[in-house]
Amino acid sequence: MEEVRLDYSKYRFERAEGCLDESRDMFMRDKLLTALNRSYYAIFHAIRAVTIIDGFESKKHKGIISHFNQYYVKTKIFPPDISKLIDSAFNLRGYADYKDMYIASRKETQEQISNAEYILTTIKPWLAKRWAEIEKEDKIMNAIFTRTSTRQFTPDKVESKYIIKILRAAMAAPSAVNQQPWEFWVSDDPEINERLSQATPYATPAKNAPVVIVPCYRTNDLAAPMMVEIDMAICAENILLEAEELGLGAVMLGIAPLEDRMNYVAEILKLPENFRPFMLIPIGYPVSKRPQEDRYEPAKIHTV
Numbered sequence: 001m002e003e004v005r006l007d008y009s010k011y012r013f014e015r016a017e018g019c020l021d022e023s024r025d026m027f028m029r030d031k032l033l034t035a036l037n038r039s040y041y042a043i044f045h046a047i048r049a050v051t052i053i054d055g056f057e058s059k060k061h062k063g064i065i066s067h068f069n070q071y072y073v074k075t076k077i078f079p080p081d082i083s084k085l086i087d088s089a090f091n092l093r094g095y096a097d098y099k100d101m102y103i104a105s106r107k108e109t110q111e112q113i114s115n116a117e118y119i120l121t122t123i124k125p126w127l128a129k130r131w132a133e134i135e136k137e138d139k140i141m142n143a144i145f146t147r148t149s150t151r152q153f154t155p156d157k158v159e160s161k162y163i164i165k166i167l168r169a170a171m172a173a174p175s176a177v178n179q180q181p182w183e184f185w186v187s188d189d190p191e192i193n194e195r196l197s198q199a200t201p202y203a204t205p206a207k208n209a210p211v212v213i214v215p216c217y218r219t220n221d222l223a224a225p226m227m228v229e230i231d232m233a234i235c236a237e238n239i240l241l242e243a244e245e246l247g248l249g250a251v252m253l254g255i256a257p258l259e260d261r262m263n264y265v266a267e268i269l270k271l272p273e274n275f276r277p278f279m280l281i282p283i284g285y286p287v288s289k290r291p292q293e294d295r296y297e298p299a300k301i302h303t304v
Contacts, residue, residue, distance in 0.1 A: 016045035032104040040093035150249025153284030169242035176227035209282030249286030
């Protein structure tokens with residue numbers, strides 16, 4: 001939805017600039033009523049480019065103008081004089097379009113074009129900043145909506161700088177009372193990875209993965225031990241999303257809470273007694289990429 005609003009906002013501001021060019025052209029050709037009309041629409045499309053960002057739409061011009069004034073002028077996002085200029089442009093456009101025998105003066109038409117130029121010049125930098133923010137937000141959200149489980153990897157090595165980024169993302173996860181129970185064992189040893197792939201019937205992707213990350217949690221000095229598995233699950237999700245963001249593929253392979261699997265992995269990695277493995281996460285460059293299934297179901301949303 002953010003992407004759609006962004007596209008509409010950019011399109012509407014382009015229309016605003018186009019209308020402003022048309023108003024100047026009509027003024028030069030002494031077509032003053034048309035110049036008033038086009039300069040008003042330059043303003044109107046510019047403020048619509050703003051209001052669509054927060055999802056507001058209205059079939060009535062007054063509705064758009066009222067929303068803009070309430071949420072963008074009264075809140076001092078834009079200077080207060082813009083409100084009066086918009087109202088003036090709206091009224092003049094009404095005279096030009098609907099009032100019989102209305103004769104526009106070159107002075108008032110020139111003033112309205114200047115007002116439109118001022119409004120567009122004021123709005124444009126704010127829009128550019130918001131567009132950049134939305135694009136940044138979309139980039140983060142895209143990892144959520146493009147991530148799929150990768151079980152087949154190319155033999156290409158995963159650069160150490162990417163592993164560091166992935167682990168940095170993992171450690172950025174929230175945890176209960178900030179207990180941060182995690183530490184990470186990272187294997188790029190084919191022999192170890194092959195042994196890890198035998199931890200469960202579903203762990204075969206670890207066999208040919210260039211890297212396997214094993215998030216583990218400590219069992220001592222925990223403020224909220226009952227929340228550890230939730231902490232680790234959030235941490236693992238960060239790993240998957242950062243891998244996706246970097247153009248890599250990954251998959252979660254469950255180990256905890258099954259003791260036989262956990263003991264098997266702990267023995268391979270020679271974990272200290274106070275650490276337990278949570279899952280295996282093979283990471284590498286995917287052989288192929290498929291689109292994510294859309295799992296959004298409005299019926300599962302309940303408003304109370």
